[in-house]
Amino acid sequence: MDVRALVFDVFGTVVDWRTGVTRDVRRLLGDAADAEAFAQAWRGRYVPSMDRVRRGERPWTNLDGLHRASLDELLAEFGFPDLPEDTRAELVLAWHRLDPWPDSVAGLTRLKRRHVIASLSNGNVALLVTMARHAGLPWDTVLSAELFRRYKPDAEVYLGAVELLGLAPDQVIMVAAHLDDLAAARACGLRTAYVHRPGEYGPDGPAPPRTDPEADLTVDSLTELAERLGA
């Protein structure tokens, strides 16, 4: 493989959304809320909310906007219909302040030595920039679905990223902990690497598959990915 760049899914792949969102929900809603359940429910609205944009049922809205709309629905359901505006705005920022998995910064730092590394997330640019500063993610640049006004797994996102990087699709590896993201990237001609993140679907959710047989690589961490690529 003549790999020049790696692009990374972020939520779940590089950062631990569950712990971070749960922590801020607990801090801002207090013990009256089941913070774990709230975080899980919020994440549960993620794909459906993007799918409404992808199907054209909702005009382009960036992820902060979708997170806010989902939050407003959930606050009503969870018994917080009167939460003040500033607390709602602060809660949306929970998704900007997520912590990296223990291997993420070390793995990205090694990979960056010989490859271009960029996010390729459905998170908006401001979210990804704040997260990178918070978590110490050493991106060469932030790439986001927002740049193309399309959400993954739409092909425009993968092909748009490859074009901005000035590369051919097979010179770029898409790295993700989700099979659908990798399958869509492969359909666009990108290489793929699956990261097995065992807790992605929560204690009550399904276990993620141990490997992706269709991917070029399956790894347990970004440091293992660096190892496998000789970085």
Added chain:
Amino acid sequence: MDVRALVFDVFGTVVDWRTGVTRDVRRLLGDAADAEAFAQAWRGRYVPSMDRVRRGERPWTNLDGLHRASLDELLAEFGFPDLPEDTRAELVLAWHRLDPWPDSVAGLTRLKRRHVIASLSNGNVALLVTMARHAGLPWDTVLSAELFRRYKPDAEVYLGAVELLGLAPDQVIMVAAHLDDLAAARACGLRTAYVHRPGEYGPDGPAPPRTDPEADLTVDSLTELAERLGA
């Protein structure tokens, strides 16, 4: 000022295009070429080539594409009509491998501590990513005219950058060594900082103005900018 982010013009402001381009022209064309004159002439076609795109006389073409078209014209004029394709492609990459001014990396590193820092250049994303890796520019993210398919000084570039950063225009400082870039940013509501780079127009060109009286700040270096902003 409640400044949250700084966005930077790159060619001339952060990196020394003249020395870098002259060096690669000399390396690739040899002593038969007047490398300084060639670099100056290539830069001289920069604004006119973008203006043709801005006026709609040419479809969107990124800066690598404009550099290549200008190069082909100049090679004919300078007596190299038969230069091979691979040498032409290599020459275009001279603009990706420019060195920083001596103060740039130290200044950006200090500014990054408390502010988001991003390029906001007419250079394309791939060019800016390669340059950042080559020159050690610690951008939080690369922002480029290419993301908006418009060239500075079109307002869409400044306003698009502000929107992607999730900020208000007056929370962002545009930093540049060129008055027209700063004037256009101010017209969009951004703050502005002028960097006096004495050699920008060459030994035979006009001296750049000592200050920009319309800018919020005038400095001689990015380290002075960090100092003035308390970073």
